[in-house]
Amino acid sequence: MRILHTSDWHIGRSFHGHSTLSALAEVLHALVLQVREHAVDAVLVSGDIFDSATPSAACYTLLTDTLTELADAGTQVIVTSGNHDSAARLGFQSGLLRAGVYVRTDPLQLDQPITLTDEFGEVDVYPIPYLEPALVRHLWEGVELCKQVDTLTHAMGLVHRHRESRVAGGTTVRSVVMAHCFAAGVEATPGVEREVRQGGVDMVPASVFDGIDYTALGHIHGRQELRANVRYAGAPLHYSFGEQHKPRGSWLVTLDADGFADAQWLDLPVPRRLVTLRGTLDELLDDERFAADEDAWVCAEYTDATPQRDPMRRLRARFEHCALVLHTPTGVRAAPVKTYGERLQKAATDIERIEVFLADVRNGEGVSEAEREILQSMIDERVRVEARA
Known part of the structure; x- marks a missing residue:
């Protein structure tokens, strides 16, 4: 079975005041082409479909168009909610979706997998929506849920209980889990993954996912491999300059008769690359070494000792897509001893x-x-x- 693991589409997110909808539409169309090219059996989207709990009509249109394209490509699609999504809004029409497209946002369905089949038998996919302890603790009487690790440990307990019941019934089933969380060992991008609270409060150990053939994680915007069968795919589009050196793409995961077999990275196109340029304002405006970057998204760090007049307007005369200007002077004197x-x-x-x-x-x-x-x-x-x- 071939599974395409993606996440963190963040439909509707802006980039320094600029809409990303058209760029994201281009990238998601390329993802559909990958599905066709590699004869993907299932696409898993592990949370943060939207960037806001109240997405605009245009955001819903892009999601609908993409899900339709994926279904027409002959694959099954499983979507679950992340911390940026409104689970209620994302899942309100899940019962009306066409066959082969599933949106799971209800915590009470944690032990109700979506079962896929291939030549080796069945694969149970368990989509776990983002579980905010304060919002879900009332659902399970007598269960103490204070932290993210509590909710995911409880969720995985329900998953394993269901798996054991399948085995007890004489069925050998491979299993895949989708989750949206901050797992121990990942490297977050400062200022990018919002609502990631470090220091252990919301950190989930990777061992929570032991016993699962493949875990498709979302929340971190760069691809990361915690274990061979526990991975983050990252976002399909660059949403900050902190992400500029991280590749964009998805994991093509292969399951054989014994479970996880392989994961291959598939690059996605970058509609407009991101660069950070550094120099004095005059150098940024005139130096030929920056000529190749004139069509890129630009973060300009000018190093003049003092702030310069109207740097954004002047820089945009050369770099049309200059999105961020920072004053980072060089050779700054050490702070005086006296206040x-x-x-x-x-x-x-x-x-x-x-x-x-x-x-x-x-x-x-x-x-x-x-x-x-x-x-x-x-x-x-x-x-x-x-x-x-």
Whole structure:
């Protein structure tokens, strides 16, 4: 059986104020072509289908079109909800979906797998929606659910109980689990995976998924392999500059008669690549070494000692898709031992007070002689005006 593992579509997410819908539509269409090319039997989408609990009509249209294309490609599709989704909104019409398309968002269906078949027999797929402890603990009386590890441990207990009942009945069934969580051992992208709280509160050990032939995880935006049969596929589109060096794609997983056999990475196209450029503002505006990046999404880090006037507008004259500008000065002087208040207290004249202020906001760069002359002339003029008053 060939399974395509994907996740974290985040339909509707913006990129520094720019819509990503058309780019995502292009990438998801490429994913459909992969399904056709590799004769995929099932596509698993492990959560965060939408980026918001209240997606727009255009977001629903893209999801509907993609699910239709996948079904027309001859594959079965199993979708479950992530922490960004509204489980109720994503799953409200699941009973009306065409044959072969399943959307699972109900925690009470954890022990009701979707059973697929191939030449070796049956494969039970257990889609586990994102389980927020505060929202689901009332569903199981007498079960203490305080942390993410509690909810997933309980969910996997239900899965294993169902598997054992199948074995007791004389049926040998391979099993696949879909889950949306932060598993121990993964490397998160700072500022990317929202609502990931580290420090152990929401961390789930990979051992929770022991005994399963393949675990298709979602939540982390870069592909990662915790074990040969426990993997993250990551997002199909770059949603931040922190992700720019991470490949986009999905896992093509093969199950044989004994369970997990192999996982092959399939690259997806990147509609517009992301780059981070660094230099003085003049270098970014004029240097030919940046010519090849003029059509990319650009994060510009300009290194001038002081903030420059209107850098975004000026940079967009060269880089149409400049999305982020950061002032990251080089050669900044070490922070003075004395605090700003202490230095200001020692300043005896108006010009000294202004110099202390400017040095503070300029990261230690003092006042030039020309600036000092202008400032002194302004102070002298103020003194003359006050003397005439």
